[in-house]
Amino acid sequence: LSGKLAPELLGAIAVAAYSYMALVPLIQPPIMKALTSETERKIRMVQLRTVSKREKILFPVVLLMLVALLLPDAAPLLGMFCFGNLMRESGVVER
Incomplete structure (x- = not known):
């Protein structure tokens, strides 16, 4: 800005x-x-419930789609955040 x-x-x-x-x-x-x-x-x-692996993997994907539709200028920045989260949850990287 x-x-x-x-x-x-x-x-x-x-x-x-x-x-x-x-x-x-x-x-x-x-x-x-x-x-x-x-x-x-x-x-x-305390954790109220356990979050399934499926939910952990779907969250960044759905989040990125919503952001890309609603705020396309913010999509690249949030896309990298979602990509890192997706890599961690899918087991590609440890951290």
Whole structure:
């Protein structure tokens, strides 16, 4: 967006965005401690049901089709996310 509206600010915006992303691990913990109680932080969530292998494989495929229909400009970015998820769930890669 900044590349079209203010191309001269693209470098500064990129540096600010990457700096923020790098600082999230330092910024987030104190904020989370301030906004939650100790008992809330100790809660352990349980899985409601087991998700089948079929569901894990179909989810990225269906998601990509919906995004490609509704938001075609975002399809390449989300496509790579879905592709990685699909590779992991199908057993091609371990991570």
